[in-house]
Amino acid sequence: MTTTVLHIDASARNEGSISRINSARIVDDLQPARVIRRDLAAGLPFLTEDFTTGTFADPEDRSAAQAKALEFSDQLVAELQEADVIVIGTAMYNFSIPAVLKAWIDQIGRAGVTFKYTENGPVGLLEGKKAIVTIATGGTPLGSDFDFASNYVRFILGFVGITDVTILDKDGADAAQKAA
Structure with a gap:
């Protein structure tokens, strides 16, 4: 049994959303002890100058505006x-x-929170986690020349250290298996 699942939905649709239905099924199948739910369609702030400059400042040197701009990010992290x-x-x-x-x-x-820079390049700091991503493509085959979603999500998760990533299409097929 999985201890804690972070369940993220990003589809703008609520009713009848294939990705929401599939992600909920996956969470149910995992039978976690705890679920942290994050519905991104409710909205997230875009990066600002205070956010960007605040991420590179020492925490004790951040202005009040920089600290405020990073509060939500700290919660997501x-x-x-x-x-x-x-x-x-x-x-x-x-x-x-x-x-x-x-x-x-x-x-x-x-940087310095979910990944760090080393002399050998960036290293993710969120190791030991698993990610399952279900993508409703509207007909675009995962792994095709027109799929700019699945590889990007896999890359970004790996960049922060989450390398055990399974990407499923709307029917639950593993995209890596289909591409092979």
């Missing part, structure tokens, strides 16, 4: 750090991920 498994349900819009999922990625991609 804490959710990721607490989770054993991350389940993401998303639609594919215009061959890529929804803007709100990109906003979440921007909020959690933090």
Whole structure:
């Protein structure tokens, strides 16, 4: 049994959303002791100058505006750090991920927090976690030349240290298996 699941939905649709239905099924199948729920369609802030400059400032040197700009990001990062498994349900819009999922990625991609720079390049700091991503593509085959969503999500998760990533299409087929 999985201890904690972070369940993220990114589809703009609520009723009848295939990705929401599939992500909920995945979470149910995992039977976690705890679920942290994050519905990105409710909205996320985009990055600002205070956010960006604040991420590179020492925490004790941040201005009040910088600290305020990072509060929500800190909450999203804490959710990721607490989770054993991350389940993401998303639609594919215009061959890529929804803007709100990109906003979440921007909020959690933090140097010194979720990854660090080393002399050998960046290293993810969220190791030991598993991610399951279900993507409703509207007909675009996962792994095709027109799929700019699945590889990007896999790359970003790996960049922050989550390398055990399974990407499923709307029918629950593993995209890696289909591409092989």
